[in-house]
Amino acid sequence: MERSSASLWRKINSRYNMVGNECTNCGKTYFPPRLICKDCGRKSKMQSKKFNGAGEVYSYSKIHVPTEAFKDSAPYTVGIIKLDEGPLVEGHIIDDGKGVNIGMRVKSAFRRMDVDGEEGLIYYHFKFVPE
Amino acid sequence: MSGIIGYGSYVPNHRITVEEIARVWGEDPESIKSGLNIKEKSVPSSDEDAATIAAEAARKAVYHSGIDAKEIGAIYVGSESHPYAVKPTATIVSEAISAGHNLTASDLEFACKAGTAGMQMLMGMTDSNMIKYGMTIGADTSQGRPGDALEYTASAGGAAFIIGKEKKEQIAELITTVSYTSDTPDFWRREGAGFPSHGGRFTGEPGYFRHITKATELLFEKTGMKANDFDYAVFHQPNGKFPILVAKKLGFEMKQIEHGLITPVIGNTYSGASLIGLAATLDHAKPGEKILVTSFGSGAGSDSFAIEVREAIEEKRKRSEKVHEMISKNKVYIDYSNYLKSRGSIKKK
Numbered sequence A: 001m002e003r004s005s006a007s008l009w010r011k012i013n014s015r016y017n018m019v020g021n022e023c024t025n026c027g028k029t030y031f032p033p034r035l036i037c038k039d040c041g042r043k044s045k046m047q048s049k050k051f052n053g054a055g056e057v058y059s060y061s062k063i064h065v066p067t068e069a070f071k072d073s074a075p076y077t078v079g080i081i082k083l084d085e086g087p088l089v090e091g092h093i094i095d096d097g098k099g100v101n102i103g104m105r106v107k108s109a110f111r112r113m114d115v116d117g118e119e120g121l122i123y124y125h126f127k128f129v130p131e
Numbered sequence B: 001m002s003g004i005i006g007y008g009s010y011v012p013n014h015r016i017t018v019e020e021i022a023r024v025w026g027e028d029p030e031s032i033k034s035g036l037n038i039k040e041k042s043v044p045s046s047d048e049d050a051a052t053i054a055a056e057a058a059r060k061a062v063y064h065s066g067i068d069a070k071e072i073g074a075i076y077v078g079s080e081s082h083p084y085a086v087k088p089t090a091t092i093v094s095e096a097i098s099a100g101h102n103l104t105a106s107d108l109e110f111a112c113k114a115g116t117a118g119m120q121m122l123m124g125m126t127d128s129n130m131i132k133y134g135m136t137i138g139a140d141t142s143q144g145r146p147g148d149a150l151e152y153t154a155s156a157g158g159a160a161f162i163i164g165k166e167k168k169e170q171i172a173e174l175i176t177t178v179s180y181t182s183d184t185p186d187f188w189r190r191e192g193a194g195f196p197s198h199g200g201r202f203t204g205e206p207g208y209f210r211h212i213t214k215a216t217e218l219l220f221e222k223t224g225m226k227a228n229d230f231d232y233a234v235f236h237q238p239n240g241k242f243p244i245l246v247a248k249k250l251g252f253e254m255k256q257i258e259h260g261l262i263t264p265v266i267g268n269t270y271s272g273a274s275l276i277g278l279a280a281t282l283d284h285a286k287p288g289e290k291i292l293v294t295s296f297g298s299g300a301g302s303d304s305f306a307i308e309v310r311e312a313i314e315e316k317r318k319r320s321e322k323v324h325e326m327i328s329k330n331k332v333y334i335d336y337s338n339y340l341k342s343r344g345s346i347k348k349k
């Protein structure tokens, strides 16, 4: 998978850490960050917020036929996590043999997402692991 | 004097037993288990490497220390399995802990002792007020050639330590350090080679035992302390046997080293080994107690430290994850074919 290092570099903060934002006017949290709050519109007061990544599995699906980048990791699980701090976040969920189920407690981990062949960049990203 | 402000360690969840490896090669597991004093070893998942292990340990260390990561002025990562030949692991770690950009960083390599070499560098940098805090990490995902004796022990894991000068914040003071270094061909890996080589007769006596003994004796001389002045001792642990032998030779008893002897249940984490041993010992230690640590890196050299535990360890303990708990929680046993798959030895076309 070919990608530009420039696009990797721009997104590094939200790939490594769950950096979203919070509207300090109403307390609503967002990931990925939004320019204005859905509820407050022009009254939005947006402030960057780093989520700690703890939450529970909201939905998931097991991928058996992977895309090229993940051919060596199939089958793998992707899902939506409801963070304790509010937002729903999509991500890979590591199934360590005990299965994944709805409501399962997870926390964030720092892992490799994929690599550009033998000589290209390594892409790191947060994933979710059982707590 | 500089000291430890916080620490964290990380060991992957996957384990492979000596029985499972011995089964594949038709060897006797009992003689290997007793010969090396090792039961099982950790194995990284296919999405883990020295950078992810270092980052996980670093995040725990920042949390444990209670400091703002942006105050860290230097990050050193010691490893012999840095994911890139050129592109520092330390930069990946600094971004993963949101340390900001106003810092110096570098990767270090000295076989299994690069993490303690980083600790010595940070002692000098904090004592001289060049930086407020620094972080040193030892992390590895070591590989043994399939069928080689190292395959039973080469494992994955790491630990991170934050060093600073402020006494009130220190969980332990680094009283002093001393090293012993020589050009010894006991173990090496050439650029681009997938697996390390070892120089048979150079690995035990002239390598491990000579360097650890000399460095520890130099520390005794420098501090005027003896084995029984320390409550605990941690030695590099390439297997479960060597550290017990070298401890005895230096006059230590089993009860001084048992808390930090982790290799029998996770294998040799290389750059992580003596630092994870120190972390496990600190998990247990009380204010006023003294710890001796002597690392070893092939090639070869040893760094020895005298450490005294301070009051702040009790207050910070609630934010630490104990090594012994971490390594027994969420453990998953894998078989030899999944072991090869996760090490990238077998791939789909």
Ligand SMILES: [Zn+2]
Binding pocket: A023, A024, A025, A026, A027, A028, A037, A038, A039, A040, A041, A044, A045
């Ligand atoms: Zn709002």
